Every structure is written in C-alpha cells, then in structure tokens.
Amino acid sequence: MAYDALVLVSFxxxxxxxxxxxFLQNVTRGRGVPPERLAEVAEHYLHFGxxxxxxxxxxxxxxxxxxxFAANGVDLPVYWGNRNWxxxxxxxxxxxxxxGVQRALAFVTSAYGGYSSCRQYQEDIAAARAAVGPGAPVIxxxxxxxxxPGFVEPHIDAVRAALAQxxxxxxxxxxxxxxxxxVPHSMAATAGPNGGRYTAQLAETARLVHAAAPxxxxxxxxxxxxxxxxxxxxxxxxxxHLAALAEQGVTSVVxxxxxxxxxxxxxxWDLDTEARETAKQRGLDFVRAGTPGTDPRxxxxxxxxxxxxxxPAGERxxxxxxxxxxxxxxxxxxxxxxxxxx
Numbered sequence: 001m002a003y004d005a006l007v008l009v010s011f012x013x014x015x016x017x018x019x020x021x022x023f024l025q026n027v028t029r030g031r032g033v034p035p036e037r038l039a040e041v042a043e044h045y046l047h048f049g050x051x052x053x054x055x056x057x058x059x060x061x062x063x064x065x066x067x068x069f070a071a072n073g074v075d076l077p078v079y080w081g082n083r084n085w086x087x088x089x090x091x092x093x094x095x096x097x098x099x100g101v102q103r104a105l106a107f108v109t110s111a112y113g114g115y116s117s118c119r120q121y122q123e124d125i126a127a128a129r130a131a132v133g134p135g136a137p138v139i140x141x142x143x144x145x146x147x148x149p150g151f152v153e154p155h156i157d158a159v160r161a162a163l164a165q166x167x168x169x170x171x172x173x174x175x176x177x178x179x180x181x182x183v184p185h186s187m188a189a190t191a192g193p194n195g196g197r198y199t200a201q202l203a204e205t206a207r208l209v210h211a212a213a214p215x216x217x218x219x220x221x222x223x224x225x226x227x228x229x230x231x232x233x234x235x236x237x238x239x240x241h242l243a244a245l246a247e248q249g250v251t252s253v254v255x256x257x258x259x260x261x262x263x264x265x266x267x268x269w270d271l272d273t274e275a276r277e278t279a280k281q282r283g284l285d286f287v288r289a290g291t292p293g294t295d296p297r298x299x300x301x302x303x304x305x306x307x308x309x310x311x312p313a314g315e316r317x318x319x320x321x322x323x324x325x326x327x328x329x330x331x332x333x334x335x336x337x338x339x340x341x342x
Contacts, residue, residue, distance in 0.1 A: 003310055005077050005096060005104040006069075006302075007139060008062055009089060009121055012082030013045075013052025013265065019085065020045045023052075026084040032228050041226065044269040054264035055085075057293065058109070061262070064294045065107075065302050074303055077101075083124050090128040093136055101137040105309060107302050109261050111146040111205070112180075114198030115187045118144060119335040140329070142305045146201040147322030150301025151292060152208045155258055158290035159212035162254040165287045173251040175217055177241065178206040180259025181266060182222035182234045186337045197324070197335070199234070204322045205258045213254075223257075223275070224266040238271070239278045246282035253279060256289040261298070263291050 014023040020042045028038065045052060058080060066078050077099070081092030096104060106125060110117040122141060129136040145151050159176065166174060180202050188199055206220045221241045225233045236244070238255070245253065255275060257267050271288050279286035292298035308314040309328065320326065 001103070001310070003076065003103050003105050003140075003306075005079060005099075005101040005137070006065070006306060007079040007081055007089075007092060007096065007104050007106050008058060008065070008109070009106050009125065009141075010058050010080070010082050010109040011054060011264075012085035012088075013054040014085060015051050015055055017046060017050030020050050023085045028226070031226075033226055034228065037226060044265060044273075047269065047273070048265070052265050053268060054262065055082075057262040057264060058082075060294050061109075061299070064296075064299045068296075068299045068303055072303055074306060076105075076306070079104075081128070083121065088128075089124055090131040093128045093132045093139070096137050097132055097135045103138045104140070105306060106139050106141045107305065108141060111144060111148075111151055111261065112198050112201045112259070113144050113146075113330075113335060114183065114196075115335045115337050116181075116183055117198060118330065122330065140309070142309065143326065143328050144201070145301060145305065146205045147208060147320050147324070148301050148304075149319055149321055150295075150297040150299075150304065151261070152205065152321055153297055154292040154295040155205075155209045155256060155289070156212040159209060159254055159256050162256070162287040162289040163213055166252045166254070166285055170251045170285065171216075173249060175219070175245055175250045175253050176210065176213060177238065177245075177253050177255045178202075178209065178218060178220045178258045179223045179238050179255060179271065180220070180257070182225040182237070184227065184337070185232045185234065188234055200324060202259060204324055208321050209256060209258055223259075223270045238275050242275060242278045242284060242286075243282055246279075246284055250284065252285035252287075254287050254289055257291055260291050262293045267291065 014020045024038050024041055062080050079092050079096055081087055081089035108121045125139050189196055203220055210218050221236050221238050222234045223238045255271055260267055276286050308318055
C-alpha cells in the first residue's frame, strides 16, 4: 500500500513555567487526579525551569529520522504531533491535509501494547482526524517494537556502560533493576484480542536486555504512578524496591528504564532525582542506564518499521528478538481497560 508521509506521535511536554499546569490538566483530564497531586508533579517540572526534555528530544529524533530517510532513499516527509502539548496532533494533521497528504504512517514513541501506551494513541489519532474533518489523511500506526534489535540493543549497551561505573569488587552484590511506567491494574488487565500485553512485553524486554549481564539477578519494577491513591496500580514502586534490596544486602544497582525511549521527565526526575536519593539514603551505589534517544540503531529501526509496511516483501524484513505474538494492525476492540468495558 502506498503512503505519502510519516508522523512522529509523542506525549508532549511544557516548555515554559506558565504551561506546566495547563499541560498537566491535559494529561489527567477525566482521571480524577487530585489538585494537590497536580501541584506536586508541577514542582517536578518547575525544578527544571518548567521545561520538559521530551520536546527537544523529539526534535532531535525528528531530525535524525529525516536524515536517515534521505540517506537511504525513503521519500517520505516526516511530521510531528503530540498528545498533550504543542505541537498538538490535530494541528499537525491539519498541516498534513493542507500539504496534500492522503495516507500516512505513525511512529509512536512507545514500544509496548496496552491502553495508555498504544490504544490511547490510536484514539488520539482518530480524534485528531475527526477534528480536522473532511480531507484528513488516513493515518495508520506502525507496529509495537518492544523486542526490535534497534530498541533492545541500545538498552543492552547502556546497561553495560552503567555497570562499568560500579565497583567490580561489589559485583556479587549488584542487581539490575528494570523500570517502566506504572499503570492501574484495570489497564494492565485489558480486554479484547491481544489485550493485556503491557506487562508481558515488558517482561520479555527485561529478559532480552538482561543479556548485558546474565550473571546478575534482575527485577522488573514500576515508577511514576499518579491518580487517586485508592486505585491499585502495578507494584512494587522503584523506591520501595530499592529500600527492600538494601535490606537484603544488595550494595549496588543499575536502574535501566526499559519502558522509555528517551530521557524525559519521568526519567530525570523519578529516577535521577528521587530514586537516586532513595538509594543514597539506603547506602546503595546507584547508576541509571541510558535510553535509546537518537542512537543510530533506534533511528534505523524507524526506517525498518516503515519498510515492513511499504515494501512488498515487508514481512520478511521484520527483525525481532522475542517470542511473544506480533501483529501489524491491532484488532478492534483491543486493550480496553477493564473499567471501560460496557
């Protein structure tokens, strides 16, 4: 099938202090998050001058994808639109329509299945197209990529680099800790065909990245929870887990945020600031591994995902390291949170 554009779809983030609360209100609308929790999270952004790193990271990724496409004969313009802040996805789809784009692919900066990491982006795309109205281009999301070498291998190398910063004499009491964004249990246990894949895919990515140090034990834990405190979310939280490891005699940890593609706020605050402080208080040596960002292998992965969908032999081009089921197009309905069932 012919496509005439690619759109990078991401979460978005504020870039001025006065944008922080409106941005957070966009993120949490309809979720019943208490105002005091919004104020608490706002302070995390204000700690960095009210600027989220994510937009600049997306600009860098956008430039890298464009350069890679040009160097490898992929003749597609590349656009960028966000879920929660400028450039908003509906504005981007308007520009795509005005530029004559009729059918586009979407690369979403989330590797995994699940409601907030996949289905909600599908809903965002549908809402943006509806807002634009007649003439809005058809937009089809590229597949999930939790086990693609271009995503996994940068994480492996980042873990190796982080381990090199620790005292080798403490190797026997060192542990790997993989993290991802926590979600409510109702979102983790989603309904529909191929639903409920978030935790399974993350567990597979953790297993694959563990190749960086197969002699060390590892755990998959969660971070960055929000929402009403009475709603159960995936646990353990990274900070609780670090405290428990210290009590078990662990001396050193490498924390690898496999749930993320770049070092945005949930990484630089929740891990580099809060989790690092927890580790310090518990006497743990702490190093946080990097994320793919604009690693050339990650950028190449985007091109490969596009070619899987645009070339006649695309399926034979697919590169994977895992064993879980894979699909190009999510069935409907898919990954519907349990609380949202009719």
